[in-house]
Amino acid sequence: MTALIELNGITKTLKGQEQRRTILHGVDLRVEAGESLAIVGRSGSGKSTLLSILGLFDRPDQGSYLLDGQEIGKLAERRAAKLRSSHFGFVFQRFFLLKHLSAAQNVAMALVNGQGWLPRRERRRRVLAALDQVGIAHLAKNRPAKMSGGEQQRVAIARALVREPRILLADEPTGALDTETGTSVIETLLGATTRGCALVLVTHDRDHAARMGRIHDLTDGVLTQRVRA
């Protein structure tokens, strides 16, 4: 059966000031629709680079990247942008909310991105649905400055979910939050998997990683699946 995402032998080398450094060494990974997996590893182990390649921010030097069986690793930027819009949702450690926009407008940012045009009423319906999905529809008109860290991250998650992505990529989404809020945010992210969305979580937090369906360790660019006891 064709996997939603399939990485085969992905290698990425970055040019340093003096020498080239291989960040990823022949990474293989399969992600099915609706499953969740965590990628854990030390700082500098290549987690973010792997996520950049998964999210089409960056291109691998070697290996293949299949989405629904189609090679997308070497896509032109224009087509990659279209795929990012239609298939991927992103959540970052910092929330990257625009302070001059309300929560609803921040979420709508993912809809007003030049990839098709939605009438205002439809945009509003989708934005409110996404905010409702993460439990903060009542804060739609609030600006980020008037929201807590947890609420802001939920707005960022709603922004990632508003286009109903098939893959949600989260890079340390709880890094700037306290434990309790972080747990709540992870629950919200996991909620998306019940609708068939795959979740790839990059985290340092063992507890959060343990809540995912699978855990992969990334050590010096080599990805290995952890066998659970």
Add this chain to the structure above:
Amino acid sequence: MRRFSGRNRSALIIGLQGIRARKLRTLLSMVSLFLGILAVVAVQAGASIAERALLADIELTAGFDGTRVADLYGGPPESVDIVVDTVTGRADAVALVQVQATIGEAGVSPIQMGPSGSYEDAKTEGPADYCNTMTEAAPVCPPIGKAISVQLNAVTGDVRTFRPYRHVSGEWLTFGTVPAMAPRIVLNKEAAVAFGLYQVPAAMRIDGAVATNSITPQFIGVVDDGQGWPQAYVRMDELTAWTTTANAGMQVLLAGQTPVEQVLTSKLRAKNVPFDPYEVQSREDFKEQISLMRLLFLGLSGFVLLIGVAGVLNVGLATVGERVEEFALRRAVGTPRALLAGIVLAETLLTGLLTAAAAIGFAAGALKVAVLVMGDGDPFLAGLEFPWQAAVAGIVAGLIAGVLGGFVPAIRAARIPIATVMRA
């Protein structure tokens, strides 16, 4: 098409959000651009108004563009009668017969215009420096007395159809009534000044008059005909009651497409009188001169505009530098590079257009105030309106400034790597 439209709308929405979020920066950009666009608007408005003023003055003496003009001098005596008989009562052709007249004391030389070319410093007594046509034959000019010499233009119809004489006071000649024995005369401004400054007897003598007695004229109005020496206008039939026009000079003004021209040409050629009207083309004649003047000033204002563009560019680059994360994030959520560039360009274009609107409004307001304050003193200013060409020039300048000022920041915005959000 739909996708293209969506991108434009997205750029506009996000651009407007950006302007609202950075009002002070937008205002600073507008301030730096304002003078440049105002300079362009002012030059264009000034050139259009000057062109209009120049043409308006030329039209007074030469006639509207397209008018056909023929001068008839020294033909057989009946040629004047042929023209007058042909054009009298027609709206598409007017003949002017020009004779010299003196109003005032008999047997004296008229008051003579001063060195400045006006009656303000006129010579009012003593020996005459020159004789007018009435006394030209005399070996010695009589001394200057209480008399004013004018060129009398006898017209067969309303000459203002071809030359837009400006009303100053009183009324213009009426042509549908029975001719008066005392000729009704409309003076030009120069003649009105002379008659206002000097008291002269109301007795008129005309060159070649058949009447031996003086005629008593009625002054009924004053017009500005653009001439710098005294002129008077009278109905042809009121003049011919007193004098013959057989040897007078004549000018014929014809509408562009009138059959009268062909009729006159045939009739006059039959009498061996050449009749070759020329067409008034003032706008064409002055086009090069006006274009050169406009180009020169537009060049100067373009330089001022460039300084404004540098201001927009500076603010634009600073803004993009400040919004690196926003643009990287927008790329992460699928916004194409072209749209990011479009967002920045939309912001600078909107800023340019807003500034253009402000500059046009300011210039139009200033012109209105100038007209209100000085309109009474200068008849040209009265009724002067802001030329639409200046508004168009302002909008074009705003658009150009927006594109030039936003181009480099737009490219920078489009090149921001998405990884910026990953490393933050």
